[in-house]
Amino acid sequence: MSELIRVGTTYIPVVNVERSAEWYVNKLGAKLNYQDQDKAILDLANQSVFLVKSKENQTSNFVDVYDEERFSLTFEVNGLDALERTHKDFIDKEIYVGEIENRGHAGRNFVFSDLDGNKFDVWSELSPSFKEKFFISK
The missing domain is CATH 3.10.180.10 (2,3-Dihydroxybiphenyl 1,2-Dioxygenase, domain 1)
Incomplete structure (x- = not known):
């Protein structure tokens, strides 16, 4: 272990x-x-x-087997409402953001980029161990 x-x-x-x-x-x-x-x-x-x-x-991005440039880091927010608020906030701050996506698993995601083109993901689901450790409820 x-x-x-x-x-x-x-x-x-x-x-x-x-x-x-x-x-x-x-x-x-x-x-x-x-x-x-x-x-x-x-x-x-x-x-x-x-x-x-x-x-x-130079970016932290990589290209997957389907020639799609991918992010290497996902941020988590606590629920779909938080994801939608964050998405809107980023748009208001003129951050490059993609659409909110359904990727076929729990929650929803969107991708955003920094000034240098580093891509990051935002996911609407907090990991259970993080919720437990920090006593976060929905």
Whole structure:
């Protein structure tokens, strides 16, 4: 049995650290903990996120076997109402967002992108272990 407990840090490639850090703070509500010319360290969605200065056209995305560019990170919200509010909020903040999708499993999702084209997913279902640990009910 593995003793891995949680994912502590996610690294996201960005071209302009200062501009990207400002975007994550203003658009997603991240908390900026540290910034220098090469990186910014943020608190976002109960995780540490490092924005790392990278070469242009670098993203955390990947291409699946069907040649579709995919995201590597899914954020969770607590229910469909929260997903719809988040979707509207992101549109109001002029964040690039896709449509709310039914992917044939529990809940609904939508995809959004940051300034550098890093794609992220938002899912309407909180994981049961997170709900239990933080005493969250619907």
